[in-house]
Amino acid sequence: MTEPLTGAARAAGSGADTAPGPVPGPVPGPATGSPARPGRPPRPGRGDAARRGGAAPYLFLLPAVLLFTLFFAVPICYTAYLATRRIKVSGLGLGRGSRREVSAGLDNFATALADGELWAGWLRVLGYGALVLAAMLGLAVLFALLLDSATVRLARFSRIAIYLPYAVPGVAATLMWGFLYLPSLSPLRGLLDADLLGPGTVTFSMANIAVWGGVGFNMLVLYTALRAVPGELYEAARLDGGGEVRIALRIKLPLLMPAIILTTVFSIIATIQVFAEPTALRPLTNTIGSTWSPLMKVYRDAFVTGDLYSAAATSIVIAAISLVLSFGFLRVVRDRAFGEG
Amino acid sequence: MRARPLAAAAAAIVAAGIATGCSSEPAAAPRPAETSAAAGPVTLTYWTWAPGMDKIAKVWNAAHPDITVKVSKQAGGDDASAKFLTAAKAGNPPDLVQAEYQHLPSFVAAEAVADIKAEVGASRAEFSEGLWKMVTLGTDAVYGLPQDSGPMMLFYRKDLFDKYGIAPPKTWDEYAEAARKVHKADPKVYLGTFSSKDPGSFAGLAQQAGAQWWSIDGQSWKVAVADEPTKKVADYWGGLVKEGVIDGIPYFTPEWNKALNDGRLLTWPCAVWAPGVLSANAPKGKDRWAVAPLPQWTAGEGHSGFWGGSSVAVSAKSPNKAAAARFITWLNTDPEALRLLVEEAAIYPAAGKAQAAMTKAPDYFAGQADFWQQAATAATAARGFTFGPNVGVTYNAFKDAFDQAVAKKTSFSAAVQAMQDATVADMRKSGFQLAP
Numbered sequence: 001m002t003e004p005l006t007g008a009a010r011a012a013g014s015g016a017d018t019a020p021g022p023v024p025g026p027v028p029g030p031a032t033g034s035p036a037r038p039g040r041p042p043r044p045g046r047g048d049a050a051r052r053g054g055a056a057p058y059l060f061l062l063p064a065v066l067l068f069t070l071f072f073a074v075p076i077c078y079t080a081y082l083a084t085r086r087i088k089v090s091g092l093g094l095g096r097g098s099r100r101e102v103s104a105g106l107d108n109f110a111t112a113l114a115d116g117e118l119w120a121g122w123l124r125v126l127g128y129g130a131l132v133l134a135a136m137l138g139l140a141v142l143f144a145l146l147l148d149s150a151t152v153r154l155a156r157f158s159r160i161a162i163y164l165p166y167a168v169p170g171v172a173a174t175l176m177w178g179f180l181y182l183p184s185l186s187p188l189r190g191l192l193d194a195d196l197l198g199p200g201t202v203t204f205s206m207a208n209i210a211v212w213g214g215v216g217f218n219m220l221v222l223y224t225a226l227r228a229v230p231g232e233l234y235e236a237a238r239l240d241g242g243g244e245v246r247i248a249l250r251i252k253l254p255l256l257m258p259a260i261i262l263t264t265v266f267s268i269i270a271t272i273q274v275f276a277e278p279t280a281l282r283p284l285t286n287t288i289g290s291t292w293s294p295l296m297k298v299y300r301d302a303f304v305t306g307d308l309y310s311a312a313a314t315s316i317v318i319a320a321i322s323l324v325l326s327f328g329f330l331r332v333v334r335d336r337a338f339g340e341g
Numbered sequence: 342m343r344a345r346p347l348a349a350a351a352a353a354i355v356a357a358g359i360a361t362g363c364s365s366e367p368a369a370a371p372r373p374a375e376t377s378a379a380a381g382p383v384t385l386t387y388w389t390w391a392p393g394m395d396k397i398a399k400v401w402n403a404a405h406p407d408i409t410v411k412v413s414k415q416a417g418g419d420d421a422s423a424k425f426l427t428a429a430k431a432g433n434p435p436d437l438v439q440a441e442y443q444h445l446p447s448f449v450a451a452e453a454v455a456d457i458k459a460e461v462g463a464s465r466a467e468f469s470e471g472l473w474k475m476v477t478l479g480t481d482a483v484y485g486l487p488q489d490s491g492p493m494m495l496f497y498r499k500d501l502f503d504k505y506g507i508a509p510p511k512t513w514d515e516y517a518e519a520a521r522k523v524h525k526a527d528p529k530v531y532l533g534t535f536s537s538k539d540p541g542s543f544a545g546l547a548q549q550a551g552a553q554w555w556s557i558d559g560q561s562w563k564v565a566v567a568d569e570p571t572k573k574v575a576d577y578w579g580g581l582v583k584e585g586v587i588d589g590i591p592y593f594t595p596e597w598n599k600a601l602n603d604g605r606l607l608t609w610p611c612a613v614w615a616p617g618v619l620s621a622n623a624p625k626g627k628d629r630w631a632v633a634p635l636p637q638w639t640a641g642e643g644h645s646g647f648w649g650g651s652s653v654a655v656s657a658k659s660p661n662k663a664a665a666a667r668f669i670t671w672l673n674t675d676p677e678a679l680r681l682l683v684e685e686a687a688i689y690p691a692a693g694k695a696q697a698a699m700t701k702a703p704d705y706f707a708g709q710a711d712f713w714q715q716a717a718t719a720a721t722a723a724r725g726f727t728f729g730p731n732v733g734v735t736y737n738a739f740k741d742a743f744d745q746a747v748a749k750k751t752s753f754s755a756a757v758q759a760m761q762d763a764t765v766a767d768m769r770k771s772g773f774q775l776a777p
Contacts, residue, residue: 087771087772088771088772089450089771089772089773090774091560091561091774092557092560092561092562092730092773092774093450093730093772093773094449094450094478094480094482094730095449095480095482096452099450099451099452182594182595182596183596184596184599184600185596199748199749283538283593284596286538286589286747287744287748289741289745290737290740290741300737303420303423303427304423305731305733305737305767306423306426306447306451306731306733308430
């Protein structure tokens with residue numbers, strides 16, 4: 001799965017897709033290309049090198065480990081710790097010492113799991129995510145195939161035009177779309193006689209923003225993967241009498257599968273973490289509550305209602321659910337994606 | 342290949358970390374020496390969103406080389422309160438913070454602000470009883486000095502009132518009648534709107550009706566967000582929204598600005614700081630707006646409420662509390678500073694003598710010669726209430742519940758009950774003593 005990507009990177013880097021450029025996937029690299037049997041002897045040699053190097057490998061590793069610990073492991077541990085604490089106030093809660101942090105055991109987790117609002121948020125995000133995933137990845141595949149077809153014109157321009165929205169920061173894009181949606185300000189209003197921020201439409205409007213912003217990036221990933229497909233395959237297909245459409249469906253799409261799965265996993269994670277769009281749209285409409293998405297609830301608990309502890313517990317629950325969803329998806333599709341390897 | 346950008350990013354992060362580490366150190370270094378708060382130059386950081394405060398600080402700094410005030414401009418509103426509470430918890434709060442009256446109790450409850458009674462207690466006579474209560478929370482301590490206040494009045498489009506043949510309503514019944522009349526005359530025009538995004542405005546209207554959302558009874562809190570006056574106010578507006586004669590677009594949104602500019606919104610019950618907002622958001626309305634007292638619930642009464650207004654508090658963690666108290670005393674009671682507050686920060690000062698000294702009406706209301714007399718009347722007529730230690734919860738519940746109620750045109754008093762329930766549940770969870 002890394003092979004086509006690196007190959008494609010090389011192809012993109014050279015800018016030309018002439019014959020000798022991309023390397024077909026299964027060609028072994030020169031390093032491992034040395035005789036197969038004597039593959040054993042070199043191993044002790046490498047071990048010797050490591051021993052001779054002494055601390056060098058660890059030294060190289062150190063920055064990564066340090067950064068991982070500082071910015072990843074420690075915050076996660078601190079969050080886990082916070083999730084088991086709570087504030088205990090006595091009396092009026094004013095004045096010194098009337099507020100103590102005490103252990104809460106697993107109460108915060110129990111509250112988070114039993115919170116109807118959090119689950120309602122999950123449901124909303126699920127609906128939103130289904131829309132986004134289907135529309136965004138569908139369009140990305142379509143555009144990538146179109147751009148890769150032999151007959152396309154203005155390929156470079158289209159590629160940039162489709163990619164460009166991805167370069168617009170999410171909040172800016174949301175505000176721009178928000179203004180387009182507002183009844184009295186929108187130039188679309190004349191064309192569409194619907195309240196685009198109404199209770200029934202707001203999910204679609206929000207999904208539209210995500211699709212608009214995300215198609216370009218996913219298209220580029222897929223397109224890059226397509227460029228790495230060896231030209232001989234197409235040549236063979238054409239000799240066999242396959243037209244562009246058949247090549248796209250029978251050859252390109254199956255070859256794209258690993259890349260599609262990769263972009264799907266990324267998109268699932270991004271959807272679960274949806275925060276900026278609803279938060280930026282919220283002041284413009286009264287159809288988005290403060291707990292519209294699970295992450296918005298975390299933000300609200302931590303910074304609006306001032307309960308860091310339950311926010312920590314909720315974010316751990318969210319992380320667990322994201323893990324289950326993304327790994328679950330990978331498990332389901334693994335055989336299809338990587339079965340051939 | 343792939344690791345490279347990551348490594349570069351990581352290096353950048355480390356560099357940034359080192360940079361911030363370095364930059365924060367010089368600021369922190371002189372502090373420990375100043376705990377005695379006597380000699381040597383002191384630097385105070387001050388979080389505020391009042392416009393022009395940096396200029397006012399410059400005036401102070403020029404006259405007081407020993408105490409330098411560094412203004413750090415903040416975004417206002419509920420975000421500012423969240424930011425301060427987070428900074429206080431993280432252990433690096435500013436020395437001074439602008440604290441809206443409704444957020445001060447949360448700051449006190451989080452032990453984020455200091456009791457400065459010894460340093461500022463002498464200024465008590467400068468402020469009205471009601472405002473002083475806002476910074477003492479009805480206790481023996483003093484947690485800040487009042488800076489500005491926001492008594493509410495009724496701002497209305499004089500030209501359009503004439504056009505539709507209505508007089509400034511004296512009671513809320515007359516206001517409702519006028520709302521029906523205007524909307525009937527032109528279905529695109531509304532007399533006003535009910536904002537589900539501005540709990541402060543609703544709190545002010547509830548105060549006018551006599552609400553007491555929180556009160557302290559001995560060692561326990563009494564929570565009455567859903568008291569009779571509040572329900573009366575809620576149902577009044579809910580009825581008009583349901584009837585369709587009062588709009589439901591929130592304040593301070595692009596839609597609202599446009600409606601104001603196009604003359605499709607005729608009134609705004611707002612605090613004394615409205616001219617600043619109107620001139621920025623509805624520049625076309627200059628000289629067309631006028632001001633009148635808020636309509637009353639019973640003819641002949643003269644009540645008002647507060648929307649907004651803030652105090653300046655000193656961080657509990659500040660090592661320079663005495664210096665900080667000196668600065669805020671100057672800022673909020675010295676005639677020269679008060680003049681600057683009015684001119685540069687465009688606020689309605691809390692100090693009584695400064696209110697009395699205001700004569701020239703705001704530019705936007707140039708035609709209204711008695712603007713400040715009206716404001717002074719509203720200030721004495723306004724009744725506030727004690728704010729509780731978890732206003733953030735209550736205000737958030739307001740937004741969620743009223744968003745729904747306005748969108749679906751359901752009962753507003755049910756939304757008020759949702760606020761009450763959320764407030765009580767949160768206080769109970771934290772362990773506050775609640776009166777039965």
